[in-house]
Amino acid sequence: MSVLRCQLTSIKALTQHVYRVELSPSAPLVFHAGQYLQVVMGENDKRPFSIASMPAEHSRIELHIGAEPGNTYAGEVMQTLQQQGEITIEAPLGVAHYRAESQRPLILLAGGTGFSYTWSILQQHLASTDSRPVVLYWGARELADLYMHEQLLQLQRLHENFSYRPVLESPPSDWQGSPGLVHHALLGDFKAQLAQFDVYVAGRFEMVRVVRDEFTQHGLPIEQLYGDALSFI
Structure with a gap:
């Protein structure tokens, strides 16, 4: 793990409350796809965020930082970036990173901005010569919350081994994807075949806990389920 000073390069609003933040570290950061960093706000105040880049x-x-009103955890990080133009980070961290050596196909399961974790892994996999199938389930409340929806549809057209399956809790009337909860959609498709996959999951702790409990009940070996939240629940 390294401690690096990072300069703010850009901030772009992806939705009303989600922002793409680009940083330039004081030295190159060597990490695995799916790892995270901690923003050092104080000696005893370090806030983790998944690294979305490759x-x-x-x-x-x-x-990808979700800073909804009342979310001081992320809001204070955004405020520091906007006011000071730089932050200190600790990185890389996390053990739930991409397993390139595995022979199993991949399922990526993301809720909200947990997508940033799966986005790094997806990019790494598609940029490699690995032809294993990869399926991405991304769940959100509304279509506007799927802030890279069109880009993912385009990637699906370009890569035969990639399938994108968006899920909305409050879908519009003309929605072509799945409605409801994202892990229910996944179970509806793969419940009987879970043991054949490596599953990578990121989202709210409550969601990850339910995924762990339900997926292992349906035959997924716990060692084939990856998510750093699993270390805390």
Whole structure:
């Protein structure tokens, strides 16, 4: 793990409350797809965020930060970036990173901005020569919350081994994807075949806990379920 000073390169609003933050670290960051960093706000105040960029982009760090009103945890980080133009980070962290050596196909399961974790892994997999199938389930409340929806549809058209399956809790009347909860949609498709996959999950702790409990009940070996939240629940 390294302690690095990072300069703010850009902030772009992806939705009303989600921002793409690009940072330039003081030294190249070597990490695995799916790892995270901690923003050092104080000696005893370190706040984790998944690294959304690919390991090959070691001089550029991308974060997806959801800073809804009342979310001081993320809001204070955004305020520091906007006011000071730089932050200190600790990275890389996490053991739930991409397993390139595995022979099993991948399922990526994301809730909300947990997508940033799966986005790094997806990019790494599609940029490699690995032809294993990869399926991404991304759940959100409304279509506007799927802030890379069109880009993912385009990637699906370009890569035969990639399937994108968006899920909305409050879908519009013309919605072509699945309605309801994202892990229910996944179970509806793969409940009987879970043991054949490596499953990577990121989202709220409550969601990850339910995924762990229900997926292992349906035959997924716990060692084939990856998510750093699992270390805390």
